[in-house]
Structures are given as structure tokens and as C-alpha cells.
Amino acid sequence: MIRLVANGDESRWQAVSARVRGGSIRGTPDLDQLPSDSYDAVLLNNPTPRETESIGQSLAQGKHVLIASPVELSPAGLESFTSTAKRAGVQFAVVNFDRYLPSRQLLRQQLDAGKLGRVGLIRMYRWETDQANSSAHQSTLSARLVLDLDLALWIMGLAPHVVFATEARLPQDTGHGRTIQVHLGFPNGPMAMIAYSSALPAGDDYRSLSVVGSSGAAYSDDHQNMQLIYRGDRPQAVRAEEGIRQLVNLTQDFIEAIQTQRDLSPSLTEWSRLNKVTHAVEESLASRRAISLEGS
Template identity: 25%
Template sequence: MSGQQKIRIGLIGAGNIGNIHLQEFGKLTEECEIVAITDTFLPLAKQRAEHYGIPVVSATPEELIGREDIDAVIVAVPNQAHASLTIRALEHGKHVLVEKPMGLDASAAKEIVKAQKRTGKTVMVAHQMRWEPLSLQVKEQIDRGELGKIYTAKTGWYRRKGIPGWGTWFTQHEQSGGGPLIDIGVHMLDLAFFLMGEPKPVSVYGATYAEFGPRKKGIGSWGKPDWNGSYDVEDLATAIIKMEDGTSLTLEVSWAVHMDTDNSPFLHVMGSEGGAVLRGGEGKFLTERFDKTVDIPLIKPEEDEGARIRLSRHFLDCIRTGKAPWTSAETGLRSNLIIDAIYESSRNGGEVKLDWSL
């Protein structure tokens, strides 16, 4: 694709996440344009189209994907439709930016990877945490060797009272694929692997619990509950992930828990010469000088264009150059393999080996 040609995008899903994509890609008008939009609730799609000046409202995702004037598709719909829409778009010659998790499970994720390899089109998973300025600062120092050998990390996100949309697709395993593990844990997995240097996970031991949701406790403020719906996912998950190179990662996430927490995501990276911590929008390096421990605060930039702008621009750049995205289909599969293994380990009580075969 010509570097001067605008990339034409179609959006599937006009809800909250879809609206964020409209806002961010709308800031890159010299590089792209949103030419079509659709949603299962068409009045919302029409409202977004009018607000953002999008010329076409397609009646269905299939109609949008089939348009010849679209180069790329953003998939911002409930989890169970991620794989089918992504694969359909790839087979119609479109590049795809898909919301997390890439697949409802590892089986769906493998089908996406196979479709991407078949078509040669770009598939990128929308993990914005890699693009936060402090995350990028830590990554730069790790790549320079300042932390030495990274041998383990611990990450998580404890929400004390934050179950979203009780009774809706969010809390139904068949539609969401799981609870906080697949909702917010997938973000932390992606960020941890990014900073650890993308090691290959080989086995998982994990446990999940549902102490709040089934009793309609721990309800958060996000989403509108459907009290006639159901809840069959976890509200807390914990796991240890072992890598092929001997490194390890600990993961802990919750939607609801009786715990002293500030509800912020956290990540601790531990190296032979130093460590780094990210928590709640702050961060610092930890090392030792003259036999004393030393903490070096990370400095936030005074002006920052935003993580999602960097994410959006990276997607467009990958389409133009053909390079693999940072959050490729393979990284999406990795997250789905780990998540599936945590659920399996919780059921059978033992360690689960990851099956990477396609």
C-alpha cells in the first residue's frame, strides 16, 4: 500500500470501546479515514456515524466486511464474535485490529492464527498498556541491559468491588470466555510478556474462585446489570506460568475481593541487576548502589499524545510496511493458551502443559 494513500477503515461495534477507537483514529485523519460502521443496535451506529461524519452505516458486519472500499476492520464486539468476524474479514482481504481477548478460547485463537498465515494480512490485538509512556520507559531500560537478566515477574489487578454488567454477556462464560482473568488479566499478561522479552510459556498452574458473583455481591459501577441473567465465571484467579527459558510469571486478578487494594493494575519485573515496578500510573526502578538499596522514580512526560494513539498509529504502520505488530496474532494465541490452561488447572488441580500446535 502506498505510504501516501489513506487507509480506509470499517468499525464493527459502536459501543464504548468502539467509540474510543473512533476518537483515536479520528485524530489521524492524514493517515486514515473511517468509511463505514455497523452495530447489532443500528440506531447507535447511526448516531456515531452522524457524530463522526462516517458516510456509510452497514446493516450487518457481513455487509461491511464485503465492501471493496475498506482496507481494514476494527472488531470491537463481545468476545464470542471476535474469531468469526476476524477470520471473515481476513478472508475478504482486510487487515484487522481486534479487541482483547483475541479469541474466546485457544481453539478460536488458533483458527485466527491459521487464517492470518493463510491470507498474509495484518492482525493486531488492541492491548494499549504496552503503549503507556512508563511501560515504554521500562522496556527501553530492560533492552539496554540496565536490569540485567530478567528471571521472574509478578503482575495483577485487584478490584475490590468491580463485577461489571452482572447477568449480561460479561458474566456468562459461553459469551465472555471467563471473568476477570480474560477481562483484565489478559492485559497484564500481555504487558508482562512484553517487558520480559516475549519468553515462550510452556506450563501453567492456577486456581480460580467465584465467591461473590453467584451471590450477586461485589457489583461494580460499570455496565447495566441484568438481574434476570446469570453468573458462571470466576471473580478471582491466580496462577504461576513457567517459561521455556526457565523464567516465570505470577498472575493475580479479581473483580471482587475483601482486600486492601487501590484497584490499580501492577507489575513487578525482577532482574539480576535491578527491578522495576509499575502501579496505578506511577513507576520506579529499584537497584543497589554502594551496598544500599536505591529507588529511582519514573518521570511522566509533561505532554503525551496517549497510548491509544500510539497503538492506532502502529496498526496503520504495520499495514503499510507489512511488519508484524507488537501484539500479533501469535501473542493473542499465547494469552488464550495461558488463560485456558489456568481454567483447566483450576478444574483438575494440577500443572497444565501448553499445546502450541495449530
């Protein structure tokens, strides 16, 4: 049995623990307070800067560490933690939490089963309030936009060779977040577009993902997943959430990786690739040109 600890709400992780096999997980508001012999691995979901600082220490103590993004980690920091993990003989991984959404997991399964054929187009929307934009990544882009870039690369299964991005610029533009369009071109024709905005008024966000393949398509859209509430005037739409399963999927995958000694280091390679694409997006926004990533 693998014993995991996680940052954050205890009762939430208790519910996760009841749903996983081959291990257990418990949440704690302060990892430093736990005796180091009481757990085997650490799962940090959306860690604070202080929790990020503790990663090196956990690795040095022989604990496996998985960070679920968004995460503020420089390439140098990543390299340092990777070296520490290798010396200690433990796993270190950085993953995009969004990949573990049940809808995204099912999409991955259907793609891997070849049901949609060759992916030709990925279309994503993410709109949120300006307050939600924590910009935890090292770039100036929204951390969530960076996660969507990762999702596009993950679904496509390869890196883009050209990146273009543009931003809405109204005259006397003040105080309504950023509205950015990212356009990725992949070798031999496939393409992806991400429409990001942090201009929504306070309230819920909006997400949509569609994937068009050569023999089928998938649509995961908040527009389709709304329940209606009637309380006079116009009805309210309330999103049907995917619930705790995202955390369960993440935890189960980490447990199995430890048990089977599956190498998690590819996640770090992917994270480095994501950094390059993120920088290309920023460069395109600044230069107003498409950025070629061929040979990078």
C-alpha cells in the first residue's frame, strides 16, 4: 500500500482515499507537521510558493513527488528537482491537472482506440474572470491558458511547428482582463485554436473543447452540460460538474506509477516542450508575427 499525503482540505482527500486502490491519501494543511516516516509520496495540487519550496526537501527524504499544475516552476528549478529525485531514487513528475478530468480521460481513451481517426483540429475555449487569472506559471500568460496549450499538445501527441497569437486591443482599453487567441499549426496539416479570455464578469467560467478527427469528433462543452433552474425571470444555467473523479484519477495514476515503477520523467520533457510553446505564444503576441518552432 502506497501512503500518499496531499496539500489541502482533509475531508476532500478522505473522499478520494475511499475511491482509490493500492494506496491511501490524506490531506493536510501543513506538510511540515507530518512525521516523514508516515508517508511514501507527496501529491501537491496547485501548490503555494511555500509548498513548492518544500519539494526539494521531500525528494531528498526519499519521497516521490507529483505536482499537479498550475505550478510556478522555472526550467532551472525543474532540473534541480529532477537531479535530486534521481539521486534519491524516487519519482518526480509535473502534470496538467486538467488531463485527469473524466471527460479528458475518456477522450484520451477514444483517441488511443483510434475511434476518431487522425486528429485534424482541436478547438478550445476558456473564459474566466480576471480574478481567476493567477498567472502562476513563469510566463506572463494566464496559467490556465498555459494548461490549455498543454492539453492541445497532449491531445495532438506532437509539438506544433508554427505558433501565432493575437490579442483584443480596444481603444482606451482598461480593466477587463485579456482576450487572447492562440493558433497552432502542426506538421502535415493538423491545427489547434485556443480562445482565452479573462474578461468575464464575476461568476462561473466557461470551457469548451472539441476535437475533430478524420473519422469522428468529440465535443465537451459547458454549453451542453448545463442544468436549468427556474426561480422567476430568465432561468439560470448551472454547470453539471465532473466532481471528485478528477482527483481520484490523478491519485490512482500516481499510485500505480509508483507501484509499477513506471517512469514519470516524460512529464518533465513535456513540461519543457510546453515552455517553448508558451514562449512562442508570448513572442508572437509581442512581435505580431507567426513563430516557427521547426527544429527546436
